[in-house]
Amino acid sequence: MTDARLVVGPFNRVEGDLEVTLDVAQGRVARAQVNAPLYRGFERMLEGRDPRDALVITPRICGICSISQSAAAARALGAAMGLDPTPQGALAAALIHAAENVADHLTHFHLFFIPDFARPEYAGRPWHGRAVERFTALDGGAQRSAVQARAELLHVMGLLAGKWPHTLAIQPGGVTRAPGPREKARLAATLRAFRRYLETVLFGGPLEAFCAIPDSASLMRWPGGDLALFLEIAADLGLEGLGPAAGRFLSYGAYPLAEGPAFAAGVLVAGRPGPVLQADIREDLSHAWMLGSPAHPLEGVTTPDETMAAPGYSWCKAPRLAGLPMEVGALARQAVDGHPLALSLAARGGVLARVGGRLLELARTQILMEAWVADLAPGASFMAQGAVPRDGVGAGLVEAARGSLGHWMRIRNGRIATYQIIAPTTWNFSPRDAAGVPGPLEAALEGTPVDGAVPLAVQHVVRSFDPCMVCTVH
Amino acid sequence: MSQIETFYEVMRRQGITRRSFMKYCSLTASALGLGPAFVPRIAHAMETKPRTPVIWVNGLECTCCSESFIRGAHPLAKDVVLSMISLDYSHVLMAAAGHAAEAAMAEAMETHRGNYILAVEGNPPLNEDGMFCIVGGRPFVEKLKEAAAGAKAVIAWGACASYGCVQAAKPNPTQATPIHKVITDKPIIKIPGCPPIAEVMTGVITYMLTFGRLPELDRQGRPAMFYGQRIHDKCYRRPHFDAGQFVEAWDDENARKGYCLYKMGCKGPTTYNACSTIGWNEGVSFPIQSGHGCIGCSEDGFWDQGTFYNRLTNIKQFGVEANADQVGLTAAGVVGGAVAVHAAISALKRAQKKTQDKVEG
Numbered sequence: 026m027t028d029a030r031l032v033v034g035p036f037n038r039v040e041g042d043l044e045v046t047l048d049v050a051q052g053r054v055a056r057a058q059v060n061a062p063l064y065r066g067f068e069r070m071l072e073g074r075d076p077r078d079a080l081v082i083t084p085r086i087c088g089i090c091s092i093s094q095s096a097a098a099a100r101a102l103g104a105a106m107g108l109d110p111t112p113q114g115a116l117a118a119a120l121i122h123a124a125e126n127v128a129d130h131l132t133h134f135h136l137f138f139i140p141d142f143a144r145p146e147y148a149g150r151p152w153h154g155r156a157v158e159r160f161t162a163l164d165g166g167a168q169r170s171a172v173q174a175r176a177e178l179l180h181v182m183g184l185l186a187g188k189w190p191h192t193l194a195i196q197p198g199g200v201t202r203a204p205g206p207r208e209k210a211r212l213a214a215t216l217r218a219f220r221r222y223l224e225t226v227l228f229g230g231p232l233e234a235f236c237a238i239p240d241s242a243s244l245m246r247w248p249g250g251d252l253a254l255f256l257e258i259a260a261d262l263g264l265e266g267l268g269p270a271a272g273r274f275l276s277y278g279a280y281p282l283a284e285g286p287a288f289a290a291g292v293l294v295a296g297r298p299g300p301v302l303q304a305d306i307r308e309d310l311s312h313a314w315m316l317g318s319p320a321h322p323l324e325g326v327t328t329p330d331e332t333m334a335a336p337g338y339s340w341c342k343a344p345r346l347a348g349l350p351m352e353v354g355a356l357a358r359q360a361v362d363g364h365p366l367a368l369s370l371a372a373r374g375g376v377l378a379r380v381g382g383r384l385l386e387l388a389r390t391q392i393l394m395e396a397w398v399a400d401l402a403p404g405a406s407f408m409a410q411g412a413v414p415r416d417g418v419g420a421g422l423v424e425a426a427r428g429s430l431g432h433w434m435r436i437r438n439g440r441i442a443t444y445q446i447i448a449p450t451t452w453n454f455s456p457r458d459a460a461g462v463p464g465p466l467e468a469a470l471e472g473t474p475v476d477g478a479v480p481l482a483v484q485h486v487v488r489s490f491d492p493c494m495v496c497t498v499h
Numbered sequence: 500m501s502q503i504e505t506f507y508e509v510m511r512r513q514g515i516t517r518r519s520f521m522k523y524c525s526l527t528a529s530a531l532g533l534g535p536a537f538v539p540r541i542a543h544a545m546e547t548k549p550r551t552p553v554i555w556v557n558g559l560e561c562t563c564c565s566e567s568f569i570r571g572a573h574p575l576a577k578d579v580v581l582s583m584i585s586l587d588y589s590h591v592l593m594a595a596a597g598h599a600a601e602a603a604m605a606e607a608m609e610t611h612r613g614n615y616i617l618a619v620e621g622n623p624p625l626n627e628d629g630m631f632c633i634v635g636g637r638p639f640v641e642k643l644k645e646a647a648a649g650a651k652a653v654i655a656w657g658a659c660a661s662y663g664c665v666q667a668a669k670p671n672p673t674q675a676t677p678i679h680k681v682i683t684d685k686p687i688i689k690i691p692g693c694p695p696i697a698e699v700m701t702g703v704i705t706y707m708l709t710f711g712r713l714p715e716l717d718r719q720g721r722p723a724m725f726y727g728q729r730i731h732d733k734c735y736r737r738p739h740f741d742a743g744q745f746v747e748a749w750d751d752e753n754a755r756k757g758y759c760l761y762k763m764g765c766k767g768p769t770t771y772n773a774c775s776t777i778g779w780n781e782g783v784s785f786p787i788q789s790g791h792g793c794i795g796c797s798e799d800g801f802w803d804q805g806t807f808y809n810r811l812t813n814i815k816q817f818g819v820e821a822n823a824d825q826v827g828l829t830a831a832g833v834v835g836g837a838v839a840v841h842a843a844i845s846a847l848k849r850a851q852k853k854t855q856d857k858v859e860g
Contacts, residue, residue: 032636044633062633065559065624066672070665075806081794082802085665085693088563172569176781183783188774190563191693193791196749201790203750329672331627340631408750 031475033483043454043494045466045487046338049475054483057463057470059454061494064314064340068327071444076102076413076436079444081193083432086446087493088190089132092125093425094432095195097446100281100421101432103197108411112283113402114199117185119280119287120212120397121195122423123390124181126279127219129426130355130387131178131227133491135171136162138380141484142258146477152258159251167226167251174222180215181394184208198409205403212398220391228252232388240369241265244381252384259377268469268486270374273349274357275452277301277431279424280393287393288362288386288424292346293371298361302347303420306431308447309343312336312456319459322433322445323418343455343464344447352465353428353452354490356382364389374469376489383491415439425449427491453490466490503549503611506708510545520545527705531714532724544709551708552615554607556646558639559632559666559675560621564656567694568701608649616707617650619643619660623681624673631673640681647682652713654688655679656700661689661720662799669803679720688713689720691772693796698777699725719799721771730767730793733775736760746790754790764808765792772797 031047048056067086071079079098084091096118103109110118140162147153159167182189185202194201204212220232228235229249238244245256259265278290278301292299307319314337316328330337343350351357356379359367366385370378414436421432428449435442455464463471466487473482504512510520524541528534557565607615621639624631629638647653658664660678667675679687690703703722706714714722731737739745740759747753747762761768767775770793774785786793792808795801 044636063559064631064673065666065675067666069670069672070668073669075808077808078806081807082665082668085561085563088561088566088694091561091563179780180783183778183780185789187784187786187789187791188779190561190566191796192789193786193794194789198749201749201754202788203755203790329631333627333630406750410748 031480033480033487043487043492045470045483047470047475047480047483052475054470054473054475057467058338059341059456059464059466060339061341061454062339063494064329066327066329068444068446071434071441074441075439076105076434076441079432079434079441080196083446084191084193086448089129089493090125090425090427090430091190092122092186092192092195093423093430095192096122097421097423097430097432099195099197100423101419101434102413102421103411103419104421105417105419105434105436106197106411106413108197108409110197110199111406111409113405114407114409115282116397116400117200117202117204117407118195119282120394120401121182121186121192121200123280123394123397124178125189126424126426127387127390127394128175128178129491130383131171131175133383133426133488134227134380135160135168137491138485138488139255140165140168141481141488142255144481146481150258150261152254152261155254156258159254170222170226174219174226177215178219181212184211184215196408198411199407201408203403203405203407204401209398209401209403212401213395216391216395216398220395223388223391226250228384228388232391235388236364236385236392238366238385240366241373241378241381242369244366244370255380259380262485264377264380264485265373265375267376267482268374268379268473268489270352270356270371270378271350271465271468272296272371272374273351273465274360274371275301275346275351275353275429276358276361277422277424277429279358281423288358291361292351293357293361294349296368296372298363301422303422303431305347306447307345307348308445309345309458311343311459312338313342314338314340315342322431322447323420323435323443325433325445326443327445337456339456341451341454341456342447343458344452345455345458348460350455350458350462350464350468351429351452353449354379354382355386355426355428357428358382358424359386359389376485379489379491413439425493427493428452448493450490450492450494454492454494466492503552505548506545506550509550527702527709531702531706541709544711548711551651551711552607552611553618553704553708554604554615554646554650555618555620556604556639556642558619558621558634558643558659559624559673560657560659562620563694564620564659564700567697604646608646612649614651615649616652616654616704617646617685618654618656618704619678620656621659622663622667622675622677624666624675625681626672626674643678643681647685650685652686652688652707653678653682654690654703654707655720656690657695658691658693658796658801661691663802664693665802667802686713687720688716688722691721691726691797691799693801695797696725696773696777696779698782699773725773725777726771726797728771728773728776730770730772730775730787734767734787735775736787750790760787760790760792762810763792764794764806764810766795766798766801766807766811767793768811769813770795770798770801 029049033045044060046058047054083098084095086094139160143157143161159165186192186194227250272295274293278286280287309319314330314333316330317326359382360371370381417436431447433445453465457463525538528537623640629640632639655661663677717723736759744758745762746758779785794807
């Protein structure tokens with residue numbers, strides 16, 4: 026196929042709706058445009074409400090990362106109240122949030138990403154038979170056991186947070202549920218069972234050994250579990266070179282505990298680390314169906330352009346940090362945190378790096394959660410008390426499974442005056458900005474081979490970001 | 500696909516043993532509140548009846564319903580139900596992608612015309628001719644109407660499809676609209692909740708697949724077996740409510756003792772759902788058990804009732820004994836597989852809402 030325009034979408038097995046327009050030349054993507062064809066207007070609904078209502082409304086932006094939304098809202102409100110969670114409250118909130126992120130990584134790998142390799146288009150490959158057996162959508166052995174393990178892991182939510190999705194337990198001062206010794210014991214047992222699943226099925230080896238892998242070359246020699254089959258596929262299909270990153274990564278820092286975030290905050294640009302300067306964030310609207318000028322989220326507005334005029338092509342705004350698009354997600358988080366394997370993977374970016382980064386984070390987070398449960402102190406205070414101010418400003422920056430999530434709120438006369446949200450996929454799937462610079466996915470897709478009726482390589486690149494479109498456009 | 504398989508054949512093909520199948524039948528019977536005598540009836544139905552195809556579509560939503568569904572319930576029930584619904588079309592879970600997936604849906608609709616159950620997650624936004632939610636290049640509302648035209652019955656998953664949910668909150672920027680305002684000529688069963696409880700979802704779908712008809716519905720179109728009681732009626736903290744023992748601030752001494760959350764804004768007394776009996780995440784807990792009040796997410800309009808943290812002012816402390824079915828007995832109940840037309844349902848809903856306010860206010 027040469028010199029054609031191709032519209033790929035709708036993407037199913039993606040949270041929400043997505044369309045990608047590709048200009049193809051010489052069998053490769055020359056230019057990509059990512060369109061988020063869905064808009065809900067949450068920011069507008071929040072205006073005029075009691076600030077505490079953000080804790081209930083914003084999680085409902087997304088059924089997969091609802092805790093991340095809830096944590097960001099609690100942080101933003103807490104910042105406006107001048108209130109920090111108690112140390113134990115922060116610990117319990119981190120556990121709840123980490124359980125969701127881990128569950129999301131598992132869901133992405135098994136339900137959204139890997140089933141593509143069991144498709145008949147790959148029938149000639151030496152690994153295809155095994156991929157069909159393990160990875161087929163809804164039927165593969167790996168998928169069944171992952172869904173089962175995930176359901177059991179989410180008992181953590183039951184024990185600490187009441188219900189999931191759309192948990193209410195996280196508040197600015199901590200959590201509503203003070204776990205007792207009984208919960209602590211059950212949490213430990215739940216995590217032990219989940220580790221057993223990870224070590225016998227997914228990784229096929231000790232998590233500590235996996236976390237000790239120093240670089241991407243050693244990763245490719247990992248021998249165990251479903252992971253080994255994926256690595257064999259990745260090597261055969263050259264996933265390492267597919268959909269490379271632009272070398273700009275951002276993380277707000279994950280799991281803020283009393284002693285600091287468990288995974289560090291920062292940026293990584295062309296291999297050089299630096300701090301996150303929140304004031305340098307702007308949302309560009311030049312190619313979004315939105316009215317207004319580029320603004321920091323505290324000054325920003327969300328006014329949909331009902332005429333959907335060109336050059337707009339998406340409901341998604343284009344966030345930029347100091348004028349540049351940033352890639353966010355597990356790979357960014359782990360690389361910013363300085364893990365050697367993640368740094369090695371991030372040097373090239375690409376499909377394998379994003380998936381590898383996610384699996385690395387899955388293993389590291391499991392180890393963290395086990396330590397946190399051991400640190401839970403029943404009887405300590407899990408909630409600091411505070412009052413919502415009449416006027417105030419607050420930002421809540423957290424790390425969702427898919428990357429950096431920020432909430433910015435202004436309170437006036439005891440009501441929400443403005444509320445702006447920048448979600449992870451807003452960063453990753455942003456449209457072009459006024460300078461014509463494409464968003465991270467648009468850039469990653471350039472050069473991707475397009476062959477056959479179904480361009481599978483394009484599917485792999487898009488899915489490697491683990492997009493969450495409902496969050497993107499909220 | 501001229502001859503449609505029976506449920507039993509599907510299950511056997513999916514590697515489910517006879518023993519597991521019988522266990523599934525007894526689980527189903529107990530989940531639905533039916534006695535052991537129903538087990539052989541369910542088994543017989545599943546062995547002899549062709550399976551009912553299910554098409555599951557997603558509009559403006561957050562996928563929390565799918566999430567709840569795949570995560571919860573007894574593993575066996577989930578496996579069985581998933582393997583049955585996966586055969587046709589599910590936007591989130593199926594294997595095919597892009598236009599192949601859309602083609603699969605068109606084919607499933609054609610093959611099973613008039614015979615399939617349409618499960619709707621989310622709702623259509625009607626502003627700007629539906630342009631706020633585009634699926635396959637077309638507004639979702641068109642896809643929804645098309646899919647509904649050939650359906651035998653429609654399931655409205657969650658608060659979005661049933662009532663609009665938070666995306667319909669004032670000022671409802673996209674004019675997100677519950678599906679019964681768009682689909683007016685088919686029986687619609689509402690499974691409200693944000694999200695609904697997994698066991699309720701599997702229970703309802705199993706009932707419909709097994710018996711080939713809708714379960715008994717209340718006047719709002721909800722299955723009576725799951726939405727017949729208030730959270731408050733079966734809440735384990737109820738004795739503290741009756742004794743006037745309340746949490747006054749988050750994590751205070753009273754919270755540690757597990758006192759009632761009414762003063763923290765709990766909507767349990769006015770919310771009809773099964774959280775306090777079935778529980779969440781495989782029965783581990785539910786919101787009140789985590790120390791946060793119920794927000795009433797299975798009730799119409801829960802998102803626009805003032806702040807979620809204000810206490811209810813329209814309930815009596817004692818003597819509130821009417822339930823959804825006793826309230827407004829003058830209105831005829833919608834029973835069994837009877838087709839409830841939209842106009843009647845909304846009229847009844849209005850009537851009920853009024854009466855309910857009167858009784859409880």
